[in-house]
Amino acid sequence: MSDATRTRPHDVFADGPSVPANADSTRVSWWLIDAWLMAARNLRRIQRTPELLMYAVVQPVMFILLFAYVFGGAIDVGSSDYKQFLMPGIFVMMVLFSSVSATTVTLAEDMQRGIIDRFRSMPMTQSSVLVGRTASEVVRTGITVAIMIVMGLLIGFRFHGGAAYALLGIALLLLFGYAFSWLGSVLGLTAPSVEAAQSAGTFWLFPFAFVSSAFVPTQSMPGWLQVYADHSPVTVTVNALRDCFMRGTFDSDGAQSLLWSVGILVVFAPLATVLYKRRSA
Amino acid sequence: MTAIQTERRPQLAPASLSRASFAITWRNLIHIKRQPEMLLDVTVQSVMFVLLFAYVFGGAINVPGGGDYKEFLLPGIMVQTMIFSSATVAIGLTNDLQKGIVDRFKSLPISRSSVLVGRSISSLIHASIGIVVMGATGLLVGWRIREGVVDAVIAIALLLLFGFAMIWLGIWVGSMMRTVESVQGLMFTVMFPLTFVANTFVPSQTMPDWLQPVAEWNPVSALTQACRELWGNGPAATTSDAWPLQHPVLMSVVWSIALAAIFAPLALAAFRRRSRD
Numbered sequence: 001m002s003d004a005t006r007t008r009p010h011d012v013f014a015d016g017p018s019v020p021a022n023a024d025s026t027r028v029s030w031w032l033i034d035a036w037l038m039a040a041r042n043l044r045r046i047q048r049t050p051e052l053l054m055y056a057v058v059q060p061v062m063f064i065l066l067f068a069y070v071f072g073g074a075i076d077v078g079s080s081d082y083k084q085f086l087m088p089g090i091f092v093m094m095v096l097f098s099s100v101s102a103t104t105v106t107l108a109e110d111m112q113r114g115i116i117d118r119f120r121s122m123p124m125t126q127s128s129v130l131v132g133r134t135a136s137e138v139v140r141t142g143i144t145v146a147i148m149i150v151m152g153l154l155i156g157f158r159f160h161g162g163a164a165y166a167l168l169g170i171a172l173l174l175l176f177g178y179a180f181s182w183l184g185s186v187l188g189l190t191a192p193s194v195e196a197a198q199s200a201g202t203f204w205l206f207p208f209a210f211v212s213s214a215f216v217p218t219q220s221m222p223g224w225l226q227v228y229a230d231h232s233p234v235t236v237t238v239n240a241l242r243d244c245f246m247r248g249t250f251d252s253d254g255a256q257s258l259l260w261s262v263g264i265l266v267v268f269a270p271l272a273t274v275l276y277k278r279r280s281a
Numbered sequence: 282m283t284a285i286q287t288e289r290r291p292q293l294a295p296a297s298l299s300r301a302s303f304a305i306t307w308r309n310l311i312h313i314k315r316q317p318e319m320l321l322d323v324t325v326q327s328v329m330f331v332l333l334f335a336y337v338f339g340g341a342i343n344v345p346g347g348g349d350y351k352e353f354l355l356p357g358i359m360v361q362t363m364i365f366s367s368a369t370v371a372i373g374l375t376n377d378l379q380k381g382i383v384d385r386f387k388s389l390p391i392s393r394s395s396v397l398v399g400r401s402i403s404s405l406i407h408a409s410i411g412i413v414v415m416g417a418t419g420l421l422v423g424w425r426i427r428e429g430v431v432d433a434v435i436a437i438a439l440l441l442l443f444g445f446a447m448i449w450l451g452i453w454v455g456s457m458m459r460t461v462e463s464v465q466g467l468m469f470t471v472m473f474p475l476t477f478v479a480n481t482f483v484p485s486q487t488m489p490d491w492l493q494p495v496a497e498w499n500p501v502s503a504l505t506q507a508c509r510e511l512w513g514n515g516p517a518a519t520t521s522d523a524w525p526l527q528h529p530v531l532m533s534v535v536w537s538i539a540l541a542a543i544f545a546p547l548a549l550a551a552f553r554r555r556s557r558d
Contacts, residue, residue: 058470066477070496073487075341199321210333220340 039132039139056140060094060148067215068155077217087157088169088241089214091148092234095177096209097202098141100184104201107133107188130185130272137181138174145170161248169244172257176237179264185272214238233260298398301391305399309373310406323362323411330358331418334482345484348514355419356436356508357481359412360501363444364476366408367451368468370400374455374552375464383556397552401448408444412437427513436511439533443504446537449544456551480526481505497523500536507533 067090072082159166184201191197211225212218212234218226229235237260239253313320331354339350377383377396386396426433451468458464478492479485479501485493496502507529508514525532 058466062470062473066473069489069492070477071338071342071483073489074343074483075338076343077341206329207333210337216338216341222336222340225336 039135056098056144057147059097060090060144061151063094064090064148064151064155071215075216076220081156083152083156084158084160084246085242086215087148087152088245089212089238090152091145091173091241092176092238093209093214094144094148095141095173096180096234097205098144099137099177099181100187100205101201102140103133103137103181103184104188104191104197105194107185108191108194108197111189112194130182130269130276134178134181134185137184138178141174141177145173160246161244165244165248165250168250169241172237172240172244172254172261175261176233176257179261179268182265182268182272186268186275189272189275208232209234212238233257233264236260298392298395301395302398302402304391305386305395306402306406309399309403313407320407320410323407324414327358327362327411327415328418330361331355331415331422334358335422338482342483343487345486349423351419351423352425352514353484353509354482355415355424356512356514357479357505359415359440360443360505360508361476361481362411362415363408363440364447364501365472366404366411366444367447367454368465368472369407370404370448370451371455371458371464371468372461373404374400374452375458375461378456378555379460394549397452397548401445401452404448404451405441405444409441412440424514428511432511432513435530436508439504439507439511439530439537442537443500443533443540446540446544449541449548452548453544453551456548456555475499476501479505485523485526494523497526500525500533500540502526503529503532503536 064087067086068083072086075082077085161169187200188197191200211221211229212232213229214234218229218235221229236253236256240250240257243249243251243253334354335351339354342350344350344353377400383396454464454467458467479496479499481501485496485502488496503525506526510529
């Protein structure tokens, strides 16, 4: 029976949105409901295992305090205050770590435990598993960003570009995280074990996040490294956030960041879907 | 009917502590052979840290006295690796306790403390691999030992002594916690501030006034300063008036003995309690 014509009993949605019994619905609406339920299931894990949220809280706070107070006095960023320079970099780095690592590991865990096999036996659209997973990561990342903003304000960081640009910057940041959570999905689906997924989800992230303008100006790097750092997606996103938060502008860096996010989505979302179908076949 | 001859089982003499410890050390090292990814933290990660800090942060961090940041950095990263060995031992021990392997050891004619001795020796070897890898990477990026062989060996001995003291902290945590995940979380929360709020990566003089005393009296700072002095790296004399940084070699020994004296009894008691459960 095709997705478009099937009907589902009302009790499937016991803890989801209310849908009339035996209602014929389009493929898209079923897919949206399934994705919503999968996202809710993933978010419920935070409720069940609060240490997941604890990790999302402790790590950013620690990084902010470390870089602001330990490295802040030693790193020369010219005329600007290091805390103002630092916070956009920390935002991007923590969003990257949160999006990629969490998606990679939890997806690999679900594959290993056979939960994905259970989903296959249910009357649901299979692609909604990945959509729900990545959507829940946006929510989790949003919580992390909120905590970082509060922490930043406490140590002296301020949004000088106005509320509209602050929100635009945060939206750009969440889109960047969402795009990379699809890359995390690809890594999680190709990892042979949870341990391998942990390595795959973190090892490359360190150089990827650090070789950028996140913590130090790229001009202070050796010439050969500066070439890469200046064109890194992390650098353009960090610079775009600095423009939004400090100057209230959205120029070429913002456009490049948007292009990177869309490009990563266009490449990795279909790839993850294909891999998922192959792995769960 | 002929009587059945009963053969007496030979008496199993308990293995000496040294033999049993060696066997368990060997068993832990075989794990590395079976799972080479266990070496990632002291190989790939160590190289990554050296290169990241040397090239990404190196140009932006000013060393007092105008020294080369790579020279200043390497002793700090080596100390950090030694400290992280306590996390390795904690995770390994919790894993063994969780899987019931320690219960199997209890059924063998070996001293129970040999499990801990073996675990600590294998962790020191594991951390030493990291020191060698980082030393080689350091030489490639321009770090050099500028003092004599004796001083260089003393610095390595101090690193191993401090690593041994920190391993007892790892054994204590590993015996107290129930899951590998909780051990990782706790060790990350403890180790990160311990290694960073020190003069490992940046001079303590550049920190805010309220943080400077914390960094200067941190045992990690004394050990890092001792290695810098013994290897001839970084500024010859620290501009800090703090006593531990004026007498770093002595303080490194004192801190190592003090930490071992505190955590060894705690670790042994926790391990006995846990392996009795």
